[in-house]
Amino acid sequence: MTTAEDTHLTRASGLTGAEVDERVARGAVNRLAERTSRSVGEIVRANVLTRFNAILGALFVLVMVTGSWADGLFGLVLVVNSAIGITQEYLAKRKLDRIALLNAPTTRVVRDGEVRVVPTTEVVQDDLVELRTGDEVPADGPLVLSAGLELNEANLTGESDPVAHDEGDEIMSGTSVVAGSGRYHARHVGADAYVNRIAADARRFTRTRSEIQESVNTLLRYITWVIAVALPIAVWSQWRTVGDRGWQQVVIRSAAGVVGLVPEGLVLLTSVAFLLSAVQLTRRNVLVQQLPAVEGLARVDVVCLDKTGTLTAGEIAYEDAESIEGQDVDEIRCALGALADDPNANGTLTAVAAVLASPGWERTRTIPFNSARKWSAACFTDHATWVIGAPEVLLAADPQPSPPEAIEAIRARVAELAASGRRVVLLARSGIDLTDPTLPRDITPAALVTLSEQVRPDARDTLAYFAEQHVAIKVISGDNPVTVAAVAREVGLDVGEPVDARTLPDDADALREVLARTTVFGRVTPEQKRAFVHALQADGHVVAMTGDGVNDALALKDADIGVAMGNGAQATKAVAELVLLDGRFSHLPDVLAEGRRVIGNVERVANLFVAKNAMSLVAILAAALASLPFPFLPRHLTLVSAVTIGIPAFFLALGPNRRRYLPGFLGRILRFAVPSGAVAGLAVIASYLLAGSGYGVPREQFAARCAVEEGGRTVAEVACWQPGSGATITLLAVFFWILAVLARPFLAWKAGLVAAMVVLAVLAFVVPFAAQLFNLDAPGALLWQSLATGLVGAAMVEVVYRLSPSVRHAHHVRD
Incomplete structure (x- = not known):
């Protein structure tokens, strides 16, 4: 039996305004709880509830229990790091969400007899939806009109061949129109739609691979295991050496060693670098739909592009x-x-x-x-x-x-x-x-x-830029190969002999050989574009694919980086990592440069943090073997970390950097940072031993003269500070040299940054309040002795740098 509602739904006029309002009121809309960015609560949790914050938080509590408030300064750094991360991500989220909202997908619906364009999230149950080529199907429902409608259902079935649909067929969300047009009723919307009821990976949208994120995550795993091994060693060795001064000294000295093993700002600065790059690109009309895509394009060595809409105005x-x-x-x-x-x-x-x-x-x-x-x-x-x-x-x-x-x-x-x-x-x-x-x-x-x-007037310059950067170009078009070759020559490409894709072999190895020697291809089918991407990837290339039509969607989805034009089909933009909002191909060099800036700067920053971790580990082990107190109090490392790592790393992570991408991000960091940090750790132990032999309080008198309780607080002679002060001077000298090495090539702003940090370090020694706060005292002879030890360590760091060709090459390009 045909109900009144069924009769109503088959009419061509669609829903009325009142019927739409009624469905919105009961929540029958095509909206999900999914978000393109994290909520404020998730941002706070992600920046606060981390394993390293938990370690530092526990150490902070223990240090506070000892009553040594100044040694708990690293807790303030912990709070500041989290606050910066939360603030930066929240501001970036607002900016990116606004841009994403302005460029959100839309759907044509028939309401009150008129075709209207509404945001896809505002489609309601029983809406009469009109589909045209390039549209994504927003909800499930029966087809009531078909004019040669063909859908690409690869997102649901994995099959790329278009499927024809006639009136009465049930069509599913998550598919896209590759040919024809039609109208259908949206019976199942939002969470009830098929694509949202199946597994989360049903759409098979691959996540952009990020070498930086993978490398940082690997580093964090290594460091976590190092902390797990070093912590009991630090506690045991300090109990043996300073246990007679009270448990407070054991806690403080052990905490100092472990604090040095925690890369408290590495994840923060990596995330901030990605976020601010994405925000920066929105000012150039580039929407970043996956943050790692900024880095990904910097790794690209082959760009496949369509003629229409890319080389030409479209x-x-x-x-x-x-x-x-x-x-x-x-x-x-x-x-x-x-x-x-x-x-x-x-x-x-x-x-x-x-x-x-x-x-x-x-x-x-x-x-x-x-x-x-x-x-x-x-x-x-x-x-x-x-x-x-x-x-x-x-x-x-x-x-x-x-x-x-x-x-x-x-x-x-x-x-x-x-x-x-x-x-x-x-x-x-x-x-x-x-x-x-x-x-x-x-x-x-x-x-x-x-x-x-x-x-396009900017096409020649854009392609010339890619040629300078050794990025190969493959022009892949559905047009006549002779026409495509003529346009390619006009924009300055050395096209050679164009190839008609209908003559190409199906064999993957043979296709790879043709791709290696050919620049221009015509009469390429959508499935062939996808095969081209796969063949290039099989040859070890990192492939970017640009396009605007639905025929490009399959290739964009499988490419390492998919770049869609802002005026392109919705199905194409939905699978792309980057969307050029104004459709200008000339923005790609901006994205490439931004990606290179992120990679180069994060590598610099990571070297600083890993060097500190290596220094702390070597110092912990050396102190244990030599039965020495750990050379620093936590406040010493807070000072050193702030002026040689934390503050400069923030500026270095956000500064310009035009260095070309080089593979081996993690390997270069380990080859330079670990030996450099080890040199720093050995220099610190040597400085501490030298200072303890001629300065400070004799070891046998230390418990009596340097751990005296008065009125609930510890009062120590100034001389008690001197061995630690000497070690701090040595560490500053070595780490300032590490900073100088990583900041190469020097520009005025970098020289000013390093000079300002040196001034801050000097002020910590000469300003009475700061010197007392950080427990620093260095007579002239101790100062020069510790500096000399530090300069020896700095010279050894330079040797490490000179013996690492890949590290030197990575810093060769001028910013």
């Missing part, structure tokens, strides 16, 4: 229709106008419609354009069936009425027109009414239709 203009064999020019113009009178017209017919008026022919059947077929057709009452598409495809059908010499003449003329850079399509007629997308056997060529494209 808008084509109709030029002329050159009749064949005396065909009636007026009929040709009428046929073109009738074909272009299609609400779902592709770019070619849209350009025709801008010039030629519709003759008013009654259309009885439409075969929509499909990137794989490369032709479209329409049947008309009292008129022939007209077909328009790629000349090579239509002529390959072996038109019976035309003699072979005539076909060859047409091919020659197509080649001549294509060589001038024009786009050429063939208009043909048939006496057969088409019922399926199969070319009829009685095709008669009628005219060659020429269209022109405007080459």
Whole structure:
């Protein structure tokens, strides 16, 4: 039985405003709780509840229990780090969310008899949704109208072949329209939609690989195990050496060693670098949909791009229709106008419609354009069936009425027109009414239709930039290879011999060989674009794919970095990591430069933190072997970390850096930072031993003179501070040299940064309040002795740097 509601839902006018409001009120909308960014609560938890914060927090509590408030300064650093991370991510979130909202996907719905464009999240249950080529299906429901509708269901089934759908078929969310048009009722929306009910990975959207994040995570795992091993060693050794001074000294000295093992700012600065890069790119009309994509593009060594919309402006203009064999020019113009009178017209017919008026022919059947077929057709009452598409495809059908010499003449003329850079399509007629997308056997060529494209004025400079950066270009287009080659030459590419993709082998190894030696490919199908990406990746390349049409979506999804044009199809933008909001290909060098800045700067920062970790580990082990107190109090390391690592790392992470990407991020860090940190640790122990032998309080008197309780607080002679002060001076000297090495090549702002940090360190010694706060006292002789030890350590760091060619090469490019 047909209900009143069913009858209502089949009407063409769609829902009324009141019906929409009623569904919104009961929550029957196409909205999920999923977000593109973390909530404020998640941001706070992510920046506060970390394993290293837990370690530092526990140590802070223990140090506070001892009553040594100054040694708990690292707790303040902990709070500041978390606050900076929360603030930066929240501000970046607001900015990125606003940009994402402005560029959110939209859907055409019929309401009150009118077609309206609404945000996809505002589609309600029972909405009458209109679909056109390039749209994503936003919800599930039955198809009530189909004009050759074909869907790509790869996101759900894994099969890339388009699937045709007729009236009455149930279509699913998560699919996209590759051909034709249609209307359907959105019966299941939001959480009830099929794509949202299946497993979370059903859409198979791969996450962008980030070498930085993988390397940092690996470092954090290593450091976690190091802390687990070093902590009991530190406690045991300090109990043996300073246990007679009270448990407070054991806690403070042990905490100092472990605090040095915690890279408290590394994750923060890495995240901030990514976030601020994404925000910076939005100012250049680039929407970053996955943060690691900023880094990913810097690793790219092959860019695959489409001609239309990338090298050219994307808008084509109709030029002329050159009749064949005396065909009636007026009929040709009428046929073109009738074909272009299609609400779902592709770019070619849209350009025709801008010039030629519709003759008013009654259309009885439409075969929509499909990137794989490369032709479209329409049947008309009292008129022939007209077909328009790629000349090579239509002529390959072996038109019976035309003699072979005539076909060859047409091919020659197509080649001549294509060589001038024009786009050429063939208009043909048939006496057969088409019922399926199969070319009829009685095709008669009628005219060659020429269209022109405007080459982007910035395309030449953009491609020249990629050439300078040793990034290979592959032009992959569905157009005639001769036309594509002509445009490629116009923008300065050395194209060689273009290849017609229809002649390419199916064998993956053979395809890799062709790709290695060829720049321009024409007549490429969507599935071939995807195969190109896979073949290049199999050869070890990091591949970026740009595109704007739905025929590019499969390749964009499988590429290491997918770049969609802002005016492209929704299905294409949905799978891309980057969206060029204004459609300008010239923004890609900005993204490449931003990615390189992030990689280079994070590597510098990571070296500083890992060197500190290595220093602390070596100092803990050496102190244990030599039965020495740990050379520092926590406050000493807080000072050293602030002026040689924390503050400079923040500026270095955000400063300019044009260094080219080099693989081996983690390996370079370990090859430089670990031996440099070990040198620093050994220098510190040597300095502490030298200072203890001639300065400070004799060891046998230390318990009596340096751990005296008065009024609930410890009062110590100034001399008690001197061995630790000497070790601190040595550590500052070595780490300032490490900082100077990592800041190379020196520019004015870097020199100013290092100089300012040196001044801060000196002030900590000469300002009475600071010297007392940090327990620092260094008589002249101790100062020069400790500096000399530090300079020896600095010289050894320079040797480590000189013996690491990959590290030196990584710092060779000027910022």
